[in-house]
Amino acid sequence: MPTLPSHGLAAVAILAGVERGRLRPDLAVAGAICAMLPDVDVIGLRLGVQYGSMLGHRGFTHSIFFAAAIATVVAAVTEFEDVGRFRAWVYLFLCVCSHGVLDAATNGGLGVAFLSPFSNARYFWPVRPIEVSPIGLGHAWSTRGVPVFLSELRWIWAPCLAIILSGYVRSRGPRPRRDRVVTS
8 A cells, every 4th residue: 555645645636637726725635534544444454354354454445435435425514615515526536536546556465445345356457566555654664664655756746746736837827718709
C-alpha cells in the first residue's frame, strides 16, 4: 500500500484535475480523508482478522461497493460550498476508489478486492511500479521506508503535484470568451 499522505494527495489531485476555479478546502479535506479511509481495515489485523479474508487488509474497505457507500453517507450528511450533492458524491466516490487503484499498483500484498462483498478475488494492475509500504507507522522511518518514499515521490507525488500545479495555473489564466450569438 502507498502511505496515507500519498492517498490524501491523490484526492487533492483528483479535485484539481476536474475543478476550473479555486480548490474548495472543505471538499479537498473530505476527499483526502475519504481516500485514506480504506486503510481502517488494518485495525482488523490487530484483532485477528486474516489478511486475505473479505474483512482483511485490501478487502471490503477497498472495494467499489465500499466507495459508493462512503460517498453516499458523506455527501448526504455534509454540505459543501457551491457543490451539489451529486457532484460531491462523484468526487468522494473517485477519492475512495483511488485508494484501491493505487494499492493495486504496488509490488506487494495480496491484491485488492475491488468487487467485494460479491467476490473476494484480489487484483493487481499488470504494471506495479510502486514500492509497497510496510503496515504500521514505525516502519516509515526505517531503512525500508527510504525506497518506499522514493518510489512514492516518483510515481505518486510528482504526477499529483503536476496535476495540482496545472490546475492552479489553469484557474489563474484568462477565461475563455463566450460570445453570445443573438438571432432575431
